Amino acid sequence: MSRGKPIGRLFLFFAMFALLLTGCEKPLSNVLDPQGKIGKEQLELINLSVYIMIFVCVIVFAIFFYVLLRFRRKPGDNAIPKQVEGSLMLETLWIVIPIILLVILAIPTVMTTFSQAKEAPKTASEDFIRVKATGHQFWWEFEYPDYKIRTSQELHIPVGKKVYVEVTSDDVVHAFWVPGLAGKVDASPGRINRIPIDADKPGIYKGRCAELCGASHALMNFQVVAEKPSEFEKWAKKRQKPKSEPQTVEAKDGKKVFAQNCMSCHAIDGTKLKMKGDKAPNLTGFAKRNKIGGLLDNNEKNLDRWLKNPEKVKPGTYMPGFSHLNKKDLSSLKTYLKSLK
Amino acid sequence: MATLVVLLVFALFIVAILTGGYNKQMISRFRSHWLWEWLTTVDHKKIGILYAIGGGFFFIFGGIEALLMRIQLFFPDNQFIVGRDFNELLSMHGTTMIFFVAMPLLFALMNVAVPLQIGARDVAFPFLNALGFWLFLAGGLLMNLGWLFGGAPDSGWTNYVPIALNQYSPGSGIDYYVLGLQIAGFGTTMGGLNFLATIINMRAPGMGFLRMPLFTWTSFVASALILFGFPPLTAGLFLVMFDRLFGAQFFEVALGGNPVIWQHLFWIFGHPEVYIVVLPAFGVMSDVISNFARKRLFGYTSMVFATLLIGFLGFMVWAHHMFTVGMGPMVNSIFAIATMAIAVPTGIKVFNWMFTMWGGKITYSTAMLYAVGFIPTFVLGGVTGIMLALPPADFQYHDSYFVVAHFHYVLIGGTVFGILSGLYYWWPKMFGYKLNETLGKWNFWVFFIGFHLTFLIQHFIGLFGMPRRYFTYQEEDGITLFNQISTVGAVMMGVGALLFVANIVVSYRNRTSLVAGNDPWDGRTLEWAISSPPPVFNFAQLPQVRSLDCWWHEKMEGNKEMEPAEPLDHIHMPNDTPLPIIMSLGFFISGLGLVFRAFEVGVLGLVVVVVTMFVRSFKPDHGYHIEVEEIKATKKGA
Numbered sequence: 001m002s003r004g005k006p007i008g009r010l011f012l013f014f015a016m017f018a019l020l021l022t023g024c025e026k027p028l029s030n031v032l033d034p035q036g037k038i039g040k041e042q043l044e045l046i047n048l049s050v051y052i053m054i055f056v057c058v059i060v061f062a063i064f065f066y067v068l069l070r071f072r073r074k075p076g077d078n079a080i081p082k083q084v085e086g087s088l089m090l091e092t093l094w095i096v097i098p099i100i101l102l103v104i105l106a107i108p109t110v111m112t113t114f115s116q117a118k119e120a121p122k123t124a125s126e127d128f129i130r131v132k133a134t135g136h137q138f139w140w141e142f143e144y145p146d147y148k149i150r151t152s153q154e155l156h157i158p159v160g161k162k163v164y165v166e167v168t169s170d171d172v173v174h175a176f177w178v179p180g181l182a183g184k185v186d187a188s189p190g191r192i193n194r195i196p197i198d199a200d201k202p203g204i205y206k207g208r209c210a211e212l213c214g215a216s217h218a219l220m221n222f223q224v225v226a227e228k229p230s231e232f233e234k235w236a237k238k239r240q241k242p243k244s245e246p247q248t249v250e251a252k253d254g255k256k257v258f259a260q261n262c263m264s265c266h267a268i269d270g271t272k273l274k275m276k277g278d279k280a281p282n283l284t285g286f287a288k289r290n291k292i293g294g295l296l297d298n299n300e301k302n303l304d305r306w307l308k309n310p311e312k313v314k315p316g317t318y319m320p321g322f323s324h325l326n327k328k329d330l331s332s333l334k335t336y337l338k339s340l341k
Numbered sequence: 342m343a344t345l346v347v348l349l350v351f352a353l354f355i356v357a358i359l360t361g362g363y364n365k366q367m368i369s370r371f372r373s374h375w376l377w378e379w380l381t382t383v384d385h386k387k388i389g390i391l392y393a394i395g396g397g398f399f400f401i402f403g404g405i406e407a408l409l410m411r412i413q414l415f416f417p418d419n420q421f422i423v424g425r426d427f428n429e430l431l432s433m434h435g436t437t438m439i440f441f442v443a444m445p446l447l448f449a450l451m452n453v454a455v456p457l458q459i460g461a462r463d464v465a466f467p468f469l470n471a472l473g474f475w476l477f478l479a480g481g482l483l484m485n486l487g488w489l490f491g492g493a494p495d496s497g498w499t500n501y502v503p504i505a506l507n508q509y510s511p512g513s514g515i516d517y518y519v520l521g522l523q524i525a526g527f528g529t530t531m532g533g534l535n536f537l538a539t540i541i542n543m544r545a546p547g548m549g550f551l552r553m554p555l556f557t558w559t560s561f562v563a564s565a566l567i568l569f570g571f572p573p574l575t576a577g578l579f580l581v582m583f584d585r586l587f588g589a590q591f592f593e594v595a596l597g598g599n600p601v602i603w604q605h606l607f608w609i610f611g612h613p614e615v616y617i618v619v620l621p622a623f624g625v626m627s628d629v630i631s632n633f634a635r636k637r638l639f640g641y642t643s644m645v646f647a648t649l650l651i652g653f654l655g656f657m658v659w660a661h662h663m664f665t666v667g668m669g670p671m672v673n674s675i676f677a678i679a680t681m682a683i684a685v686p687t688g689i690k691v692f693n694w695m696f697t698m699w700g701g702k703i704t705y706s707t708a709m710l711y712a713v714g715f716i717p718t719f720v721l722g723g724v725t726g727i728m729l730a731l732p733p734a735d736f737q738y739h740d741s742y743f744v745v746a747h748f749h750y751v752l753i754g755g756t757v758f759g760i761l762s763g764l765y766y767w768w769p770k771m772f773g774y775k776l777n778e779t780l781g782k783w784n785f786w787v788f789f790i791g792f793h794l795t796f797l798i799q800h801f802i803g804l805f806g807m808p809r810r811y812f813t814y815q816e817e818d819g820i821t822l823f824n825q826i827s828t829v830g831a832v833m834m835g836v837g838a839l840l841f842v843a844n845i846v847v848s849y850r851n852r853t854s855l856v857a858g859n860d861p862w863d864g865r866t867l868e869w870a871i872s873s874p875p876p877v878f879n880f881a882q883l884p885q886v887r888s889l890d891c892w893w894h895e896k897m898e899g900n901k902e903m904e905p906a907e908p909l910d911h912i913h914m915p916n917d918t919p920l921p922i923i924m925s926l927g928f929f930i931s932g933l934g935l936v937f938r939a940f941e942v943g944v945l946g947l948v949v950v951v952v953t954m955f956v957r958s959f960k961p962d963h964g965y966h967i968e969v970e971e972i973k974a975t976k977k978g979a
């Protein structure tokens with residue numbers, strides 16, 4: 001469907017234009033410039049439809065403006081125009097042509113709808129990976145059943161491989177969307193929806209929740225980190241054997257604070273904590289994450305902000321504030337969190 | 342309960358002071374007040390004006406909500422209105438604009454024009470008509486009370502469960518939504534039923550179905566859609582109400598409930614709803630375009646059948662709002678194709694409008710400007726509609742600003758432009774004077790440009806990955822400037838709307854110089870054959886209709902008025918009655934009681950309703966007669 005390309009370029013031009021104007025580095029969440037095969041198929045369909053629609057608009061607007069200018073009533077002109085009843089020929093014409101255009105559009109639509117709905121093969125293989133994504137108010141949990149890894153906010157995927165995502169929700173309806181890679185699917189409680197996504201290029205893609213899910217719906221971002229397969233495997237290995245035991249005295253104190261305050265909600269793999277909370281993001285390897293809560297840059301200042309008053313960052317979050325901890329506990333806690341690799 | 346009694350006594354006390362206490366004169370003093378006449382009227386023309394005032398009133402709320410949201414979105418990471426507050430704004434904006442602005446304003450036009458266009462003296466059920474209006478008002482006021490007491494609805498106008506259930510929305514917001522919409526929905530359903538009955542039964546002699554003006558036709562089809570579209574919504578609201586108020590578990594996943602059911606119920610109503618609000622607008626456009634091009638509507642019959650087809654297909658496509666729910670490729674494909682099919686009748690309409698103007702003599706009055714501005718706007722909204730109908734593409738567009746842009750193009754470009762066009766067009770018929778044309782043109786251009794400035798760019802905001810209902814975005818998304826342009830446009834639309842208000846005020850002040858006469862636009866349809874505003878009984882003698890565009894036809898024959906179809910005789914009219922407003926008050930009290938879980942009050946309200954129903958049914962009310970002398974006097978006076 002190369003016919004659609006020029007329009008795609010036109011859109012791309014708009015995209016570039018926008019980037020220039022706002023002077024920004026790399027949003028990587030552009031529907032018109034997707035970085036994966038599935039997104040590109042969807043874009044082809046978008047392009048085809050834009051192409052047909054521009055054709056329609058050109059015709060309609062041409063007639064429209066011609067009529068407006070040509071047939072205006074001049075002052076003092078009281079002649080009665082001929083009262084035309086209709087025209088079978090013309091009316092048939094504008095029934096038939098739209099039908100033809102729609103058929104042209106409908107065929108690839110139905111084909112793509114079916115081809116993209118293919119489900120993951122039952123047995124694991126080298127060519128694809130499987131991920132379970134669960135929406136929570138207001139964070140995402142990711143589980144890799146074939147690797148036995150559980151993580152949150154950051155979805156690592158290998159470049160060039162299909163990723164079959166099983167999307168569901170733990171509370172209300174969310175929707176899983178990575179605009180720069182592919183379309184979205186709802187995360188409904190009690191249902192599992194499957195969508196494939198893939199990335200051609202390494203990079204960080206912005207993920208979003210697209211279905212109103214409560215106060216911090218707008219802040220339920222996540223990141224998709226696409227890496228070369230070898231690096232992905234390395235990451236997975238590391239996550240299977242995380243460095244979660246404290247190495248310094250301060251970090252040891254931090255772990256104690258964690259056990260007292262946070263363990264009931266948060267889990268950290270690779271430690272000997274008494275319990276593994278599952279009401280909140282799994283914090284294994286937290287220091288390696290780019291963002292806190294999928295939103296703030298992961299640095300000292302923001303971690304402080306988050307721990308003291310998460311409500312201020314994400315209204316309606318279930319994470320309580322810990323501004324009541326004394327300075328020493330707080331700083332050792334942070335040291336411990338920052339040691340989680 | 343005790344507080345309630347105290348409040349009641351207190352209220353009675355105040356009323357007593359204000360009215361000078363109860364005595365025999367009080368009732369007559371009440372009755373002779375001009376307000377009483379409006380509160381108890383069953384005249385379709387007055388009810389039309391009431392609907393217009395009601396819709397305009399709620400438009401102020403909906404508009405302010407929209408502006409507040411756009412202000413919040415002016416800067417990335419803005420902290421002006423965030424979180425739940427923003428969700429309340431977006432929910433109330435959507436609900437208000439659809440149910441309490443678009444619908445009543447269309448009912449206003451329908452009330453004003455339909456009976457006149459078909460040559461009727463009133464609607465089929467004047468009492469129901471009044472009741473419909475008061476219920477709409479009661480529902481709208483009840484819902485907006487949320488701003489003052491206990492929080493407004495915060496789960497979007499779509500009110501998806503589970504966020505709309507107690508667990509995730511614990512305040513009383515959703516209760517207001519559920520009860521307010523049920524009350525208003527009663528009213529709307531009655532309105533729809535009433536117009537169906539009116540159009541089927543009350544047409545003047547000779548007014549065959551294929552001689553009805555297009556506005557009447559589209560109102561007819563929209564009324565049928567109301568009749569079939571609202572029950573699923575009511576059913577859904579009932580389920581949510583039982584879940585919230587009485588601890589039923591219809592949508593509780595852990596107990597086998599299925600939240601997707603709500604989405605189906607909502608959209609089985611929701612999609613016809615968009616045709617309910619856009620079809621009458623199509624009708625206004627058809628009448629206005631044909632009027633100001635001085636030509637008969639091109640392809641009248643195909644227009645009628647296109648309307649019917651749109652109405653029918655409108656029930657077959659609801660699941661295109663749910664492509665991402667995970668219904669599978671088969672269901673998605675079927676609904677995609679059904680959706681595309683709607684483009685065909687819509688296309689017929691657009692071309693017929695353009696070819697009505699082709700060869701005509703176009704006068705660009707404000708009403709016509711809105712009708713003309715509507716065509717390209719609606720076409721843009723239509724083509725994005727087709728783009729949204731492709732499931733794999735929709736996976737990208739769905740719930741993003743692309744959708745927001747699309748539906749504002751059809752709802753503002755279609756419905757709102759249609760309403761404004763209709764108001765400019767029928768204003769002289771409603772009040773006897775025209776609106777100022779210079780201000781009208783300012784109003785049009787500012788609103789029109791503001792509109793495109795606001796929404797064209799939102800397509801791209803969506804394509805750059807911003808979902809709808811977001812209270813903020815980040816600097817890195819690269820959409821700051823786009824959002825700022827959109828906000829500027831929104832402010833401009835606000836100014837445009839204020840210009841309309843200014844026009845009303847200015848025109849009212851200068852009404853003596855804007856006097857309209859019977860037929861200010863050289864009209865074609867029956868309403869222009871009688872005086873402006875028409876007498877209570879509309880037609881002293883029912884007219885004999887001899888063709889499509891019957892009034893134009895008579896004028897072309899050289900006649901000064903319609904040929905009467907009956908001898909001059911006394912006319913039977915219905916009495917005014919306070920029962921509709923009392924009944925609505927009962928519903929309002931009941932709703933308020935349920936919102937606050939004061940079930941005694943809820944029952945009390947319903948008792949009021951039942952008692953008024955009883956009075957209505959068993960107290961005979963035969964109406965009154967207008968005698969021939971009086972009719973003759975009105976005729977001379979006009």
Ligand SMILES: [Cu+2]
Binds near residue numbers: 174175209211213220
């Ligand atoms: Cu969400």
